[in-house]
Every structure is written in C-alpha cells, then in structure tokens.
Amino acid sequence: MVELDLIIKNGTIVTASDTYTADVGVQKEKIVSVAQDLTAGPETQVIEAKGKYVFPGGIDVHVHLQLPFSGTISADDFENGTKAAACGGVTTVIDFAIQSKGHSIMDAIEARRAEADPKVCIDYGLHAAITDWNDKTQAEIKQVIDYGIPTFKMFMIYKNEGWMADDGMLFRALEETAKLGGHIGVHAESAFVLEMLIDRYAKEKEKWGAYGHTLSRPAFTEEEAIIRAIKWAEVTGGQLYIVHMSTGGGADAVHAAKERGVRVYAETCPQYLLLDDEVFKGKNGHLYATCPQVKKPHDNERLWKGLLNGDVQVVATDTCTFTSEQKAAWNGDFRKIPFGMPGVETMVPLMYTEGVGKRGLTVNQLVALISTNPAKLFGMHPDKGTIAVGSDADLVVFDPEKKVTLRAADLQTNCDWSPFEGWKLVGYPSTTISRGAVVAQDGKFVGEVGHGKFLQRRPFGKL
Ligand SMILES: [Zn+2]
Known part of the structure; x- marks a missing residue:
C-alpha cells in the first residue's frame, strides 16, 4: 500500500448531508480515503482534529x-x-x-x-x-x-x-x-x-x-x-x-x-x-x-x-x-x-x-x-465542495471552541479597517488545506504564492 501524504485524524467530518467521525487520507492533491484508523507511514504528515470539524474548503x-x-x-x-x-x-x-x-x-x-x-x-x-x-x-x-x-x-x-x-x-x-x-x-x-x-x-x-x-x-x-x-x-x-x-x-x-x-x-x-x-x-x-x-x-x-x-x-x-x-x-x-x-x-x-x-x-x-x-x-462539484474519495483535498479544520475578537490589524487583508471590528467570534479555522498543501495555520498564511490553479468549470450547474 502506498503511504499517505497527509492524514487528518479523528475530526468530525461535515458535508452538506452528513456529520460523522473519521480520518481523511490525502495523497498528492486528492482525498484517497475517508475511514476509521488510517495508518500513517514514516513520511505522513498527521493533523490531529479531535474535537474539531473538518469542512470542505x-x-x-x-x-x-x-x-x-x-x-x-x-x-x-x-x-x-x-x-x-x-x-x-x-x-x-x-x-x-x-x-x-x-x-x-x-x-x-x-x-x-x-x-x-x-x-x-x-x-x-x-x-x-x-x-x-x-x-x-x-x-x-x-x-x-x-x-x-x-x-x-x-x-x-x-x-x-x-x-x-x-x-x-x-x-x-x-x-x-x-x-x-x-x-x-x-x-x-x-x-x-x-x-x-x-x-x-x-x-x-x-x-x-x-x-x-x-x-x-x-x-x-x-x-x-x-x-x-x-x-x-x-x-x-x-x-x-x-x-x-x-x-x-x-x-x-x-x-x-x-x-x-x-x-x-x-x-x-x-x-x-x-x-x-x-x-x-x-x-x-x-x-x-x-x-x-x-x-x-x-x-x-x-x-x-x-x-x-x-x-x-x-x-x-x-x-x-x-x-x-x-x-x-x-x-x-x-x-x-x-x-x-x-x-x-x-x-x-x-x-x-x-x-x-x-x-x-x-x-x-x-x-x-x-x-x-x-x-x-458553478460547475466544480464533486472536485470541490465535498469530502469524498476522488475529490480535491481542499479542506478546513475548524475549531468550534476558538474565541477570536476580530481586528483588522490581525487579518491578512490589506484593509486597515473591518466592517466587523471588535465582533466576538466563537469558532475559527485552524488549518486550511488547498489540494493537499497546508496553506494557512491559525489565521496565518503558510502556503506558496502561485500554488493556485485556474479552474476550468463545467456547464449546466444546478442544485
Ligand atoms: Zn461584485
């Protein structure tokens, strides 16, 4: 069995239709397994998500x-x-x-x-x-x-x-x-x-x-x-x-x-x-x-x-x-x-x-x-918008307990003011993953410039 690049362990997976606890296994840019107790190899990056939600990005x-x-x-x-x-x-x-x-x-x-x-x-x-x-x-x-x-x-x-x-x-x-x-x-x-x-x-x-x-x-x-x-x-x-x-x-x-x-x-x-x-x-x-x-x-x-x-x-x-x-x-x-x-x-x-x-x-x-x-x-499903085998590994580990007071000065945006300045939030993303790569951690950008790709989207999108 090929070693996984990344495992998000013990998180509460949330899709538009289901909520359940499982591990998410990622290889290269894709989700390759969603199951209990995935095994990490020596090179596997493991993100512990117990008590946190895992949302599609x-x-x-x-x-x-x-x-x-x-x-x-x-x-x-x-x-x-x-x-x-x-x-x-x-x-x-x-x-x-x-x-x-x-x-x-x-x-x-x-x-x-x-x-x-x-x-x-x-x-x-x-x-x-x-x-x-x-x-x-x-x-x-x-x-x-x-x-x-x-x-x-x-x-x-x-x-x-x-x-x-x-x-x-x-x-x-x-x-x-x-x-x-x-x-x-x-x-x-x-x-x-x-x-x-x-x-x-x-x-x-x-x-x-x-x-x-x-x-x-x-x-x-x-x-x-x-x-x-x-x-x-x-x-x-x-x-x-x-x-x-x-x-x-x-x-x-x-x-x-x-x-x-x-x-x-x-x-x-x-x-x-x-x-x-x-x-x-x-x-x-x-x-x-x-x-x-x-x-x-x-x-x-x-x-x-x-x-x-x-x-x-x-x-x-x-x-x-x-x-x-x-x-x-x-x-x-x-x-x-x-x-x-x-x-x-x-x-x-x-x-x-x-x-x-x-x-x-x-x-x-x-x-x-x-x-x-x-x-x-917008013609991107199921590559985007869900957590399933074969989908892009675009994921957010979300901490529902984290308390944050919004301050423009703490945000990445170039804006020096926020319409929500001082608002008190309970729940904040802890890790953001874009096609298998961790791009943000605790509100700080840790990814690479130019990592993003232009998406060719399909016609006939509907709900
Ligand atoms: Zn507009």
Missing part, C-alpha cells in the same frame, strides 16, 4: 481582487486576496473578467489570467462579465463556455462605467446561455430610478453625508430589478443567478419565482445579513458603502430566513477592498465613495458564529451555503 464565488474601480484599484490583489481567503478557510474564489466595449470577452479573460495566474495562492475561476452584446459576442459565448467559464455576469446599472446591460442584452444572453448550459448572474438594481434618486439626494449631500447613499437606493430599486430579471429568465428559459441580494423583497421574489418553476438562484453576503443602514450615520459611515448597500433589520431577518428555508442558496462576499485612505476620496459626496469592503477572510467564521451559533443553521446547512451549493451551481 470554503468557496467564495464573488470577489473583486485588484479591480480598477472608482478611480482607484481594490487594495487586495490576487496574491494578498487569496492569502486572506486561505487564512479564513476559503480554498476557491471566483473573480470576474469584465469585457471592454468594442473588445471580445476572450480578451478580457486572457488579460485577467495574466494578472492572476502568477499570484494566486489558492484555486480560482473567473466569471465573464458581458458589457457589449452584438453578433460577435453571441458567437463567443460557446467558446467561453468551452474554455471553462460557464457563468456570466451582467450589470443592470453602471452606465457611466460602460458596464451596463440593458434588458434586451439580458434577454438575449439568457436565451443564448440557456441552450449552452451557462447561467447569467445579475447585479440587479433599477438604473434609471436610481439615477433620478441619486440626483435628488445629491442636491442636499452636505445634509445627508454618507446616509445619502442609502436614501438614494431604497430597497425597491433592487426588488424591481430582480422581479424584471426573473421575468426575462421565465420567458427565455434561461438560468438566472442573483448576485449579492440585499433585500427581503428580493428573497420573496425569488421564492415566488421558484414556486412557478423559474430557474433562479440567489446569493447573499454576510454584510446583508449582519449590518443595517444605521452604520451610515456613524462618524466613518462612508467606509460601509457598498453597492448594493446594506439595508434594514427586516431585510437581514428575511435573508436569514431565506438561508434556513432554501430561498437563498449561496453565501459569498463581494469582496472589494478599499482602505480608509481610498475611501477618503469621497470628501463628503456620497456619490464618490469607492463602493466595497473586505470580506473573504471573515466569511466562514462569521457565518459559523452568527448562523450556527446564534440562528439555528446546522453545520450541514453552513457547508451547503459556503461550499457545496456554490461548487454545484
């Missing part, structure tokens, strides 16, 4: 590393952002290649890979963001899916950035990807009503400060856009994925659409579950500005309910790190805040403390939301 399908945005570049690049991910128990991230108007999607993908490939410390994929729909784009969809990118993103806002897709583009992209097994992720907000409201509140921007950001984007601007996008999915038969859903009304719309048999899935993020728009009234309220922004306590509650009852299938982070220095560019004008916050490093422990610890989420539901469902929907 976290998968954050929504990050923006080194994104040029708002006149600056997000502060966690592909190297530091993936180190931060590893420290927080995440072993796969998916970022975005955004098509430039007049250029092909493949140009954007190749440019993004040139930035990411040498730097990534864990495995990563890309979504293709479509900003320019024409016959060439339509013909390119198949090529992009064949390349290993079956998930597309369209922005229903951001006209000035040149990213906005109108309803006709969205309709055609849903039609086209329905045939080929792709899905369309949408940033759903109501562009024209939003623009009108932003102008309205900008007239009194000194009076409102950062709170003007939330006044100008009421929940109905997201809810209306979600309902509209769902309609296009319903009539085209396309598969729709609502990214960073922030409203309870959105969850209601997704619920109703699923009842009618529409192929729609939804993602939310820790900030929409745990923060509300009172944060904008504080002295540093502008730091919390994201797009969409955090909403009201009743939205938080409805989204939690959605995680528990299946209306919302994925938790991701929309990580887009801007330091307090970068955020200072707003200078009192809520329209000029770089939108985004750090998140990938704190997703898993926050969801454990707040979800499992306080709101009745089971550990299996947690694993489904942060690993198994994203792996299935």
